[in-house]
Amino acid sequence: MTLAETLIHLLPRGDSRRFGEVFLEHLEDGTLRARHRHDRMELEGLEELSSPQELREMAKWDTKGEYRPLKTAPNLISGWVTSCQDSSEFLKRLDAIYPGVFATWAAYEKGTHDPTPLRDTLDRQTGMYRFAGSITDQMANEIMRETCAKGCLRTIAWPISSECPTSRLKRPPQDIPVICTEACTFAVSEARRLVKEAYDKANPPSES
Template sequence: MIKDELARLITDGYNALGELGFAESSTGYRLYHWADRNSLNQARIYRSPKDAREIAKYDSSGAYRPLKGVPNLPRGWVLELPNINDLKTALDFFYPGAVATWLAFREGKAQPVCLRQTLNRQTGMYRVTGKLTDDQAQSLVKEACRSDSRCLRTILWGIEADHPPDFLPASKSDPTVDQTGQSRTTLPFLCLEACNLLVAAARTTVKKSSR
């Protein structure tokens, strides 16, 4: 089960995911913002995994965070969770599906889907994204998915089928690289397919260029 594998990974030394840090504690598991790891005694304590959903909902300025991979998770909290199941649930509220996606990819059960395939299956208001050119796509992804400000996921899909995302910095498509730039023992935070926000941004790009 995913929770058992997560427990094994923690025993093996993995202690980070995205902006999060986690560790075993005397009462179960502790989950926190990595940047707070040395000041947890000043953090507000939460005890329900559902609190993670509310913490992850807004950034420190109160702005809504529809995309959880954006590196703007608020600080100043710590989740004290009694068991691995609650830790898994909380991680899924911070970074939905990240652990399951990594495990499925590692076992060969999930493959990247190229951007062209994602765009070509769109209908309705997003059908027009099929007209995005390769150059537009590369520029868009480079900007909209950059790790320093837009999304911490590691991109494994290319523009066309069977083409790696070699237009990106090598680090952005390497699952062993910590996208926060801190070289932690981090669980890979993979992007196997363009998200709806990128599809929506592709629509904006096509619409602008056709004016």
């Protein structure tokens, strides 16, 4: 099954799904439509965006006009709609909003993509990030709580380490899940910051 076919399997005609902050519909006439979930009750007045390029540009900025470095941050702007009949084109448009997110879910659900434990990701870091791997479990939990849960829509699928048992995420019937299978650069840089902060606290500059 291609990715576009998987999308149609998860979003059959006459149905709708939540995909992060996006509300997806597959109308009875075959039209695939997406808009911000805040606009789900109202089509009137929405700006039609009819290409991946237009959607990518829209997703670059938040409501204050500031750049959105993390595309799954919960600050996608509303006021737009996109629709087309072709599922491959529709997938490209969703990818412009949430790059690679649908493919990640599809591979995870199929069992062909396993999450990378946080410690494996951190242990691979080099240069200024190489110390990030020495985080404690408490720091890892802080990253999940303060960086991920507060600033990102993704549901974490990775364990802290390969020894930690994790259960596979299940898809809620009305959702296409937005999941995280490997810690991103924001989490890695937060790990480094916490390690450095703990080191500096334990080794204050000597007074001479």
